[in-house]
Amino acid sequence: MIAKIKVTLKKGISDPQGQAIKGSLQTLGFGNVQDVRVGKYIEILIDEQEMKTAEEKVKEMCEKLLANPVIEDYTFEITEV
Amino acid sequence: MIAKIKVTLKKGISDPQGQAIKGSLQTLGFGNVQDVRVGKYIEILIDEQEMKTAEEKVKEMCEKLLANPVIEDYTFEITEV
Numbered sequence: 001m002i003a004k005i006k007v008t009l010k011k012g013i014s015d016p017q018g019q020a021i022k023g024s025l026q027t028l029g030f031g032n033v034q035d036v037r038v039g040k041y042i043e044i045l046i047d048e049q050e051m052k053t054a055e056e057k058v059k060e061m062c063e064k065l066l067a068n069p070v071i072e073d074y075t076f077e078i079t080e081v
Numbered sequence: 082m083i084a085k086i087k088v089t090l091k092k093g094i095s096d097p098q099g100q101a102i103k104g105s106l107q108t109l110g111f112g113n114v115q116d117v118r119v120g121k122y123i124e125i126l127i128d129e130q131e132m133k134t135a136e137e138k139v140k141e142m143c144e145k146l147l148a149n150p151v152i153e154d155y156t157f158e159i160t161e162v
Contacts, residue, residue: 006122021123021146028145030138032128041087041122042102047113057111065105 001046003058005076007067008039042066045081054078082127084139086157088148089120123147126162135159 009015018036025033044061048054058076067074090096096118103117125142129135139157148155 008122008124018123024146025125025142028142030127030142032138033125033142034128035126037124039122039124041089041120042099043089043118043120044106044114045116046111047115057113061106061109061111061114064109065102 001048001051001054001078002081003042003044003046003054003076003078005042005044005058005062005066005074006039007042007062007072007074009037010071010073013071039072040066051078082129082132082135082159083162084123084125084127084135084157084159086123086125086139086143086147086155087120088123088143088153088155090118091152091154094152120153121147132159 015037017038021038022033022036044058046054046057048057055078058078062074062076063069098119099117102119103114106114127135127138129138136159139159143155143157144150
């Protein structure tokens, strides 16, 4: 199975990287860019047959390592390979 | 409109960050993790009414700034806010 995980900064948390990209895009002429938020996209290949078990494990991976619960949110979807 | 962009390393390009996360997950007891690939997830808020125009602009943003065409691929979807 493959898990596709998005880790994003929580609303209200400042995003200097996003602001830097926004400035660069505007400098390149993309004047209608209003806001940019940058996060992580992680794909994990797991040797697991049961969808429910895979979901529990990916949730645990996110909470233990992949996302900082204080400043980040995460979402994921799992598909058969 | 909001563009949701995934920037990922092309197949065959080494991913030291992904390998480091894989090692950490296995150390934490997730033995069935076979591979990890890490990329960027970027959300851009654009003041644009036409979907087609927005798509063209996001494509241009990806090719000019957000993705390195030599080592990265990108995909995106655009939704009304």
